[in-house]
Amino acid sequence: MAPLVAGGKVLVGNAGGEFGVRGWLAALDAGSGRLAWKAYNTGPDKDVLIGQAFRPFYPMDRGKDLGIHSWPPEQWKIGGGTVWGWISFDPASNTIFYGTGNPGPWNHEQRPGDNKWTAGVFARNVSTGEAKWFYQTSPHDLYDHDDINEQILLDMPVAGRMRLVLIRPGRNGYLYVLDRQTGQVLSADPFGYINSSRGVNLRSGRLIPVKEKEPQAGRVVRNICPTASGAKDWNPSAFSPRTGLIYIPHINLCMDLGVLEANYVVGTPYLGAESKVYAGPGGYRGVLTAWDPVARKPAWEVHEDLPLWSGALATAGDLVFYGTMDGWFKAVDARSGKLRWRAKVDSGIISQPVAYRGADGREYVAVISGVGGWAGALVSAQLDPRDNSAALGFVNAVRDLPNKTKSGGRLFVFALDG
Amino acid sequence: MRLPKGRTGCLSHPPLSPPCIQGGRLACALFLCLGLTACDREQRSLNGQPKAETIALANDPRDLSYQENSYQLSQGQRLYKWMNCSGCHANGGGGMGPPLMDDEWRYGGRMEDIVRTILHGRPNGMPRFEGKITEQEAWQIASYVRSLSAQQGQDVLSARPDSMSASEPPTLAERGKVLPENNLTGPKDEQN
Structure with missing residues (x-):
């Protein structure tokens, strides 16, 4: 992850949720580099920096040492819950917000319990690291639904009242609007196709799973939507204060999932699962959704053939930029979604565009090309598509990718005035 | 023991000594290796491409x-x-x-x-x-x-x-080519 500097601290976490690690977030003093605090996401309260100030909204997150008791004995030590995504900082309350990764192994039968504090979001005091609240989006996660996606901090009307909210388009397919002072879920609406859960119970805060889609050892569960990569993965959305819309780049995929017993062997993957991924209903694999958070529904959608694996950028000129895995860098109208401009680059785009004013006073938009990652490993790592479980099944969903792009890695800068 | 490729320039340096000529191939190979390590500094490629092992042996009887x-x-x-x-x-x-x-x-x-x-x-x-x-x-x-x-x-x-x-x-499964020419266009599995 890219570190975030906030409140005089450099914040950085670990990755490796597929290798039986124990997740943490550390804060280094920005001036000296010395460790200021380190908060684990599993284990005893003192390691998680849970103390007197911890006030989770829902009863499911209250109790002593849940980071131990919501796991089978000793399992928390290799239980994942990494921090490899985005951190948001609210200077007014001196609070950081970040999500925790999936519990390990993927085979959920080996870890009965809620598996705290994985697959949820923490609010912490940036100076001390003390936890303020936690909300678990996927208690006892079944599908590798890391909760590391971005959180957008907005002050907006909810049911006619201005609220300080935190918005998260989650891996599990729901767009969560949380009260960022308390961790209460104000709404959770699907922004993609979901058949593995029925919604979020706003009274208990719990996700309502669909029993038939629960993975079981000894059989393969077919047609689970969304996939392990989620209705949306790590690639961040953009918010435009001019339109009031959130532009969510995401994917429309489903999967077959089989689980088997995973052995913990140091230095090797700790998974216990195989999957095969394919396009969801409609056949398109990527979507750009412009979401209206006040009306709680999409304003418009753009469908993309390939999975949409780049970040989005909203500009003051009412354009939304994003890239596709076959190498188109696009600008669409922020109000209608209509394509305004596009340019083909040498390789697929899975990076995040930025806009800036250069020293010469001109405005520029920059993006890095170079297909890869989980979605593009077929091309960048030259995997073999004859095995439809390659790259944890993702290769099966993008078999056509080698015909549409090649590996690369270049920075493209476009001047707005040509 | 690993002999990186592209070291032929060095191979020409050490003169073949009588024990090498008289001895078996193994002794000769050993001598060459010693000569190699002594004759110039270690060179490493920085491009990250692993080098294949080139030492030739008969197949293991197992x-x-x-x-x-x-x-x-x-x-x-x-x-x-x-x-x-x-x-x-x-x-x-x-x-x-x-x-x-x-x-x-x-x-x-x-x-x-x-x-x-x-x-x-x-x-x-x-x-x-x-x-x-x-x-x-x-x-x-x-x-x-x-x-x-x-x-x-x-x-x-x-x-x-x-x-x-x-x-x-x-x-x-249909048996494909033993060594496909291009691993990206191998036999297609048409499931989904």
Whole structure:
């Protein structure tokens, strides 16, 4: 992850949720580099920096040492819950917000319990690291639904009242609007196709799973939507204060999932699962959704053939930029979604565009090309598509990718005035 | 012992001494190696491309008892899952690790090369399994690994693969080219 500097601290976490690690977030003093605090996401309260100030909204997150008791004995030590995504900082309350990764192994039968504090979001005091609240989006996660996606901090009307909210388009397919002072879920609406859960119970805060889609050892569960990569993965959305819309780049995929017993062997993957991924209903694999958070529904959608694996950028000129895995860098109208401009680059785009004013006073938009990652490993790592479980099944969903792009890695800068 | 490619310039330096001419090939090779290490500084390529091992040996006699042997291959298939090989290499197509079903072998594709890779590990992520499995088990896994690229007879393969039934059983699958020319356009599996 890219570190975030906030409140005089450099914040950085670990990755490796597929290798039986124990997740943490550390804060280094920005001036000296010395460790200021380190908060684990599993284990005893003192390691998680849970103390007197911890006030989770829902009863499911209250109790002593849940980071131990919501796991089978000793399992928390290799239980994942990494921090490899985005951190948001609210200077007014001196609070950081970040999500925790999936519990390990993927085979959920080996870890009965809620598996705290994985697959949820923490609010912490940036100076001390003390936890303020936690909300678990996927208690006892079944599908590798890391909760590391971005959180957008907005002050907006909810049911006619201005609220300080935190918005998260989650891996599990729901767009969560949380009260960022308390961790209460104000709404959770699907922004993609979901058949593995029925919604979020706003009274208990719990996700309502669909029993038939629960993975079981000894059989393969077919047609689970969304996939392990989620209705949306790590690639961040953009918010435009001019339109009031959130532009969510995401994917429309489903999967077959089989689980088997995973052995913990140091230095090797700790998974216990195989999957095969394919396009969801409609056949398109990527979507750009412009979401209206006040009306709680999409304003418009753009469908993309390939999975949409780049970040989005909203500009003051009412354009939304994003890239596709076959190498188109696009600008669409922020109000209608209509394509305004596009340019083909040498390789697929899975990076995040930025806009800036250069020293010469001109405005520029920059993006890095170079297909890869989980979605593009077929091309960048030259995997073999004859095995439809390659790259944890993702290769099966993008078999056509080698015909549409090649590996690369270049920075493209476009001047707005040509 | 690893002899990087592109060292022919050095090979011409050390004159062949009488013991080398008189001795067997092995002694000669040893002498050349010593000469090599002494004759110039170590050169390492910075491009990160691993170099294949070039030392030539006769096939290990154990090959015969592990290849074309259904029992050993089945044990290997089970261990491949148990030791989490599939977490990185999937069922041959790769993922975090390179594919094993194509015709590209960075460190050699013979049984003894694969066994060495398994037991001692390789740079950039392949862990060392020595001490975690026995040598015999490493040979069994190697036997299964070679079957992924169709280098074992069809009659030896397990009729029931341990992988998720997302693929056709290998016994029913059409046998493709033993060494596909382009691993990205191999025989198509038309399921989804």
